Amino acid sequence: MTACDTPPNPRARRVLLLPGWLDSGPGHWQTLWERQGAERVQQADWVWPRRGDWMARLDEVLLADERPALLAAHSLGCHLVAAWAAHSRHCMRVDAALLVAPPDLDKPDLPPQLAPWRPAVRRALPFPALLAFSNDDPFADEAASASLAADWGATPWPLGARGHLNADSGLGAWPEGLARLHALAAGPGG
Template sequence: MPLAPRILTLPGWLGSGPRHWQSRWEVLYGDQRVEQEDWEWPRRGDWMARLEEVLLADPRPTVLVAHSLGCQLVASWAAHSRHTQRVRGALLVAPPDPERTDTPPQLYSWRPVVRQPLPFPATAVISSDDPFCSPERAIDMVVQWSGTLVNLGPRGHLNADSGLGDWPEGRALLEALCAAG
């Protein structure tokens, strides 16, 4: 019988607070957060190295659950790692656009956005009024990543301020991704 996948949560810039659905899932389901050394000045290479380190520390297959800049982390890491076969799939929620002209300097190392197909199944969830990415740019990234798109309509950045709570609909998307992988 195959091992159940381990779920790794990948928060975005500044992390995910206690009301965020990622933090709630960690408490409810035992998902494991990939803690980064610097949440305020996230350097792409450092975040990629940390994801690789956590991924290789456990032999179980893994599903990645990324929010915001965590989505860019998944794309960047997958483009460079030789260990992508350890990932069964990824749930990518609210990918931001770090190439926007109003991007804070702390996020400049995330330019350019990696746009190559992911080597594992991915479901991307976007909002039509995300303040950090237009729906057109989000759709473009998801298509280039070869992901399946779910548009929740006007829900903001799909974070604690979006009123998602425990976000059972998102968990159902994750479970479907795990079952398909």
């Protein structure tokens, strides 16, 4: 049997997409990754997100498949990862997380739909994480992003002036983000 004949590894990692409030639209990098085979974690309510419901849904999706997961979270999805990791008994199913543009939940102009997510869970994550942020994100300044990265034990990844790192940021399919996520899971030198 040659390498080309080798059957797929059933333990191969899957990429789970964790969109934020209101989900991710058609031009968003998460949607483009979904078209490449990543799996979007669907939530029952994107408009009035309930933290406990979102956490339970993530557990459900992780338990439905034996393969380890890589989490690719955007915006409120980053806070989902932190809250879930602080409470779930299934963290060992996650090999790494890419946390992109988490909002500052302490902002005074936070939409009322997100207020129940306060206070932000700030416990260190039990798996490697990379936190990508922009210096002109309207939902979190650099100091807030750096503070979350430090509290979560995530490596900060500043991307300059790119807004909320969404469809309007010009990232397209963002192959660098996906490559960095896989490299993070592979570990040093991997």
